[in-house]
Amino acid sequence: MATSATAVENGGEEVSGVEIQLEQVSKRYPGQQHPAVENFSMVVPAGKIVIFVGPSGCGKTTTMRMINRLIEPTSGKITIGGKDALSLNPDQLRRTIGYAIQQAGLFPHFTVGQNIAVVPGLLGWTKQKISSRVDEMMDLVGLDPAQFRDRYPRQLSGGQQQRVGVARALAADPPVLLMDEPFGAVDPITRGNLQDELLRLQTDLKKTIVFVTHDFSEAVKLGDKIAVLGDRSTILQYDTPDAILANPANDTVAGFVGAGASLKQLTLLRVRDIDYSDEGLITVTKGDSPADVRKRLTDARKTYGLVLDNRRRPLSWVHVRDLAAAGSLEAVARPIGDSVSTQSTLQDALEAILTEGGRAVVTGPRGEYVGGVDIETVMDTVRQLRAEHGDDA
Numbered sequence: 001m002a003t004s005a006t007a008v009e010n011g012g013e014e015v016s017g018v019e020i021q022l023e024q025v026s027k028r029y030p031g032q033q034h035p036a037v038e039n040f041s042m043v044v045p046a047g048k049i050v051i052f053v054g055p056s057g058c059g060k061t062t063t064m065r066m067i068n069r070l071i072e073p074t075s076g077k078i079t080i081g082g083k084d085a086l087s088l089n090p091d092q093l094r095r096t097i098g099y100a101i102q103q104a105g106l107f108p109h110f111t112v113g114q115n116i117a118v119v120p121g122l123l124g125w126t127k128q129k130i131s132s133r134v135d136e137m138m139d140l141v142g143l144d145p146a147q148f149r150d151r152y153p154r155q156l157s158g159g160q161q162q163r164v165g166v167a168r169a170l171a172a173d174p175p176v177l178l179m180d181e182p183f184g185a186v187d188p189i190t191r192g193n194l195q196d197e198l199l200r201l202q203t204d205l206k207k208t209i210v211f212v213t214h215d216f217s218e219a220v221k222l223g224d225k226i227a228v229l230g231d232r233s234t235i236l237q238y239d240t241p242d243a244i245l246a247n248p249a250n251d252t253v254a255g256f257v258g259a260g261a262s263l264k265q266l267t268l269l270r271v272r273d274i275d276y277s278d279e280g281l282i283t284v285t286k287g288d289s290p291a292d293v294r295k296r297l298t299d300a301r302k303t304y305g306l307v308l309d310n311r312r313r314p315l316s317w318v319h320v321r322d323l324a325a326a327g328s329l330e331a332v333a334r335p336i337g338d339s340v341s342t343q344s345t346l347q348d349a350l351e352a353i354l355t356e357g358g359r360a361v362v363t364g365p366r367g368e369y370v371g372g373v374d375i376e377t378v379m380d381t382v383r384q385l386r387a388e389h390g391d392d393a
């Protein structure tokens with residue numbers, strides 16, 4: 001088993017992940033009448049994120065843990081990158097598979113740096129190599145090494161602990177990552193941020209990731225493929241999020257997908273996929289005189305103008321009514337409640353539009369103003385999705 005990432009070619013694309021195959025894998029816990037997992041067969045493609053989703057107790061965690069042999073299968077075959085996982089030394093196997101769990105599972109008496117260094121240490125890396133790797137991993141997950149390296153897990157927020165958990169799982173550059181509800185214990189906003197970061201990381205890393213969740217929206221957002229599991233880890237459907245939303249294989253899957261499949265599809269689409277050019281929005285610059293801005297808005301029959309700074313980043317709104325007596329734009333500025341970037345999902349955009357009351361500002365990679373999305377554009381997209389998929393949810 002390789003101890004560092006194994007670059008493989010997959011359809012012309014460089015990926016560091018490797019394929020995982022499970023063949024007729026079963027687990028029968030001692031003293032249990034029925035197996036927890038029965039004849040589970042699946043190919044997890046190299047460099048992709050596969051999500052296991054299903055009701056509590058259906059066998060998701062047991063199935064996942066058999067891949068790194070934290071749970072030993074009763075029967076069946078597992079290969080990782082073509083190698084027979086069950087004939088390898090389990091400790092060595094686990095050093096090549098990153099593992100991140102709910103509540104991060106950090107060692108409480110180790111600092112952040114020491115937690116991230118665990119597997120590189122076991123692999124016998126030099127101190128210097130480990131130290132620079134720890135910094136690199138902390139940067140990768142958005143934690144400043146100078147500030148956080150020597151803290152203990154209890155001195156971190158839940159979201160920061162999850163970031164350290166992901167950094168630790170990635171530290172030895174394993175081709176495979178197993179993630180068991182890694183973002184389950186944090187608030188919804190932090191959760192959304194962590195999901196975005198995982199997707200950003202995966203664009204570069206292209207690991208093979210198996211991810212367990214209860215949350216179907218999370219599965220849709222993160223998965224290249226989703227496996228909807230039933231009792232004893234039976235695969236009810238294994239397909240792309242798009243295909244499952246459009247055509248649930250049976251009533252059980254349909255129940256799990258839930259109502260409003262077209263709304264869930266909003267998490268599949270990004271703002272960059274729709275027209276955000278928004279010609280109708282009037283933009284003005286910070287130092288402009290209130291009288292000029294008022295004239296421009298009146299001429300254009302608009303009530304609101306968007307104030308940008310000198311680098312075209314959105315600062316605030318101004319209302320035409322406030323401008324007549326204003327000494328400066330700043331004096332009558334109204335804050336921007338929420339905005340989105342071209343990377344944001346349409347679901348994020350919908351939330352921002354509702355916060356802003358009709359339209360949300362869109363920013364580009366450097367935070368610069370690039371346009372806006374309004375409720376009509378999102379509604380049109382939902383209508384289009386419904387028409388395409390015959391979804392009346």
Ligand SMILES: Nc1ncnc2c1ncn2[C@@H]1O[C@H](COP(=O)(O)OP(=O)(O)OP(=O)(O)O)[C@@H](O)[C@H]1O
Nearest residue numbers: 029030032036054055056057058059060061062063
């Ligand atoms: N050590 C064990 N001994 C006996 N039975 C177990 C053991 N661990 C799990 N089980 C049983 O195996 C089944 C599958 O459990 P598993 O934890 O894999 O499900 P899960 O889908 O991950 O559940 P959850 O979403 O609630 O975490 C359950 O019925 C559980 O009670």
